[in-house]
Amino acid sequence: MFGMGELLGSVMAKKDKELALLDMASADLKSVDSDRRSEELVWAAEDQMRFGIELMDSKEITREQLEAAMWASAVNDDSIGQTLVLQGVLRQERLMTLMEKFDYAQISTAMQYNVPIDDVSILHRERVALFGMSSKTIYLACLGNQRLVRYHFETLFPKHSLEFLGIRPQQIEAFLSKTDRLPKNPEERSGSLDGRVEIQRFVPRQTDDSDVLDLIVNLAGIRGGSDIHIEPKAKSYSILVRINRIRRIIHEGPLAQYNTLRAQVKDRAKMDQMEHRRPQDGAYSQEILGRMFDLRVATFPIDGGYEKVVIRLLDPDKASKHLTELGIANVDDWRGACGYPHGLVIVAGKTNSGKSTTLISSLREQDRIGKSIYTIEDPIEHRVEFITQMAVNRAESVQLDFKAGVRAMMRGDPEIILVGEIRDEETAAVAVSAAESGHLVFSTLHAGTVRESISRLRGMKISDEMLRPMVRGILAQRLMRTICNHCRNKSGKGCPMCLHTGYGGMTVISEMGFFPSEGHFNRMLEGEVFWQSMVQDALDKLERGITDEKEVYRVFKSEIEYLNDDYEGVSDLAKRVLSVVKNDAPSAVERDDGIGMTEADLKALEQAEILQSALRRHSITGVSPMPMTPEVLLADPNRYGD
Numbered sequence: 001m002f003g004m005g006e007l008l009g010s011v012m013a014k015k016d017k018e019l020a021l022l023d024m025a026s027a028d029l030k031s032v033d034s035d036r037r038s039e040e041l042v043w044a045a046e047d048q049m050r051f052g053i054e055l056m057d058s059k060e061i062t063r064e065q066l067e068a069a070m071w072a073s074a075v076n077d078d079s080i081g082q083t084l085v086l087q088g089v090l091r092q093e094r095l096m097t098l099m100e101k102f103d104y105a106q107i108s109t110a111m112q113y114n115v116p117i118d119d120v121s122i123l124h125r126e127r128v129a130l131f132g133m134s135s136k137t138i139y140l141a142c143l144g145n146q147r148l149v150r151y152h153f154e155t156l157f158p159k160h161s162l163e164f165l166g167i168r169p170q171q172i173e174a175f176l177s178k179t180d181r182l183p184k185n186p187e188e189r190s191g192s193l194d195g196r197v198e199i200q201r202f203v204p205r206q207t208d209d210s211d212v213l214d215l216i217v218n219l220a221g222i223r224g225g226s227d228i229h230i231e232p233k234a235k236s237y238s239i240l241v242r243i244n245r246i247r248r249i250i251h252e253g254p255l256a257q258y259n260t261l262r263a264q265v266k267d268r269a270k271m272d273q274m275e276h277r278r279p280q281d282g283a284y285s286q287e288i289l290g291r292m293f294d295l296r297v298a299t300f301p302i303d304g305g306y307e308k309v310v311i312r313l314l315d316p317d318k319a320s321k322h323l324t325e326l327g328i329a330n331v332d333d334w335r336g337a338c339g340y341p342h343g344l345v346i347v348a349g350k351t352n353s354g355k356s357t358t359l360i361s362s363l364r365e366q367d368r369i370g371k372s373i374y375t376i377e378d379p380i381e382h383r384v385e386f387i388t389q390m391a392v393n394r395a396e397s398v399q400l401d402f403k404a405g406v407r408a409m410m411r412g413d414p415e416i417i418l419v420g421e422i423r424d425e426e427t428a429a430v431a432v433s434a435a436e437s438g439h440l441v442f443s444t445l446h447a448g449t450v451r452e453s454i455s456r457l458r459g460m461k462i463s464d465e466m467l468r469p470m471v472r473g474i475l476a477q478r479l480m481r482t483i484c485n486h487c488r489n490k491s492g493k494g495c496p497m498c499l500h501t502g503y504g505g506m507t508v509i510s511e512m513g514f515f516p517s518e519g520h521f522n523r524m525l526e527g528e529v530f531w532q533s534m535v536q537d538a539l540d541k542l543e544r545g546i547t548d549e550k551e552v553y554r555v556f557k558s559e560i561e562y563l564n565d566d567y568e569g570v571s572d573l574a575k576r577v578l579s580v581v582k583n584d585a586p587s588a589v590e591r592d593d594g595i596g597m598t599e600a601d602l603k604a605l606e607q608a609e610i611l612q613s614a615l616r617r618h619s620i621t622g623v624s625p626m627p628m629t630p631e632v633l634l635a636d637p638n639r640y641g642d
């Protein structure tokens with residue numbers, strides 16, 4: 001494995017090459033002594049690495065993320081800081097704040113290509129480059145009329161101060177050549193550019209039907225929505241957004257608008273416009289409030305040539321979650337199971353129980369540079385650098401299923417393998433044989449508990465004898481909503497941040513069967529339960545004030561009713577849940593002050609409000625469907641996701 005020294009060497013070698021090119025290309029640099037400049041570039045690379053190490057020491061990034069960024073930075077034109085933003089590790093604004101804090105000089109190594117202004121022509125006219133924006137300051141460079149540029153930016157961003165930094169003419173050219181590729185027409189300015197650069201749209205004063213897509217995607221992204229459903233009906237169409245598991249209507253528009261919207265989505269996701277009879281899928285990426293989201297689009301043919309369109313938003317912040325942030329109670333055992341050089345580790349759960357997030361966070365923790373890791377997924381949800389990810393493709397001409405995928409990776413010198421889901425005998429057989437032949441195999445199962453997972457595998461002709469020597473761990477999980485951190489003090493009545501539901505996020509509720517030896521597996525077969533059960537985990541989180549009684553009851557209804565009769569010790573909490581739900585007793589969750597709202601929250605809310613009112617103008621009734629109250633939601637359990 002390479003160390004920091006080799007990486008630094010490689011970064012510097014690349015800077016040297018750049019230097020040679022610069023020498024050939026630029027006349028004004030020829031007068032400068034090339035030895036001195038070479039030294040400057042070595043210093044620059046060292047400074048970047050020092051900054052990277054500072055980020056690592058202050059736990060902003062992991063060593064692995066730094067290494068990955070350094071490798072990428074050695075082959076592209078971006079600094080290490082900028083690469084961390086492009087890889088979704090840091091947000092641009094956070095990067096600028098960290099640079100302000102740790103190494104002010106680094107600010108001039110960043111470049112923000114997505115310029116949050118509607119008219120970028122001023123950048124070209126006045127030869128302006130944008131380094132980035134922190135919460136208070138905009139850092140830019142200008143070789144033209146600085147006074148005019150200052151006026152322009154101060155009008156657009158009255159709360160920020162401007163700071164002009166020095167820049168080489170070549171850097172401005174490089175920056176402008178990237179903004180050059182932006183279509184001039186603002187209406188078209190949202191497609192993916194260069195696979196990564198995207199302008200952040202601010203709401204224009206006058207919007208038309210072609211803006212509706214951007215309005216809803218931005219609105220959903222800002223409010224933490226996971227899916228957007230576009231549903232045509234006989235005389236109008238609805239847009240629904242799933243936020244924190246609950247699907248709600250956010251827009252009702254005319255069918256002509258639906259047609260514009262559908263054509264636009266299919267165009268961006270590179271789907272066949274003329275095909276209305278077959279389901280299709282596609283993808284594109286877009287920046288929302290400084291973060292690059294991946295959008296997966298699927299269409300479903302319905303009557304009359306219409307299609308239902310579903311857009312899944314993959315939030316880079318959620319994708320790069322650390323394993324310890326997910327809420328897995330026994331994360332040390334899980335890490336223990338994932339630490340073996342070979343064997344089988346399984347995440348079990350029903351649909352939408354967060355299995356793939358757990359798996360991808362686990363794979364991120366593996367030594368991605370030292371070990372070769374392959375996945376076959378259906379579909380790929382989160383892309384991870386240094387992992388070879390393949391997507392299942394059932395098309396007649398391709399026929400890449402889980403089995404074919406695993407066969408193919410066997411030729412690619414794999415060490416760690418992820419098989420998206422063990423769902424039939426064939427997949428079970430290839431997963432087990434890969435584990436038997438000395439690989440570490442990760443997979444998921446559609447099962448509710450550790451024990452149920454074993455019987456599911458038996459049902460797919462995987463015997464206990466086959467499993468005993470190789471199964472290292474089974475993590476069974478569900479998702480449960482957590483109390484909103486912003487409004488804990490308001491006795492669960494909710495606030496704008498949680499859309500008045502009182503719940504602000506999700507946590508994993510799990511049980512973890514860890515089998516470090518065959519003996520452990522035998523003990524489980526004999527009926528011993530040597531792990532904390534899932535309902536105990538839920539009650540534990542209730543006691544710690546992470547969730548409340550109603551939510552525990554919603555997720556563990558049958559278990560709670562059962563516990564009340566049988567288990568001493570946990571029955572107090574179970575009784576408390578029952579008395580709140582059945583006798584309308586007040587919740588006993590301790591309500592501290594909550595964190596209230598930060599400046600960033602208020603900014604996001606303000607942005608969402610602007611988007612919402614712009615969207616309202618395109619609504620068929622001129623009003624937007626109101627956010628539902630918590631009472632309505634609780635009365636109808638079907639409104640929750642599964």
Ligand SMILES: [Zn+2]
Pocket residue numbers: 484485486487488494495496497498499500502503504
């Ligand atoms: Zn709240």
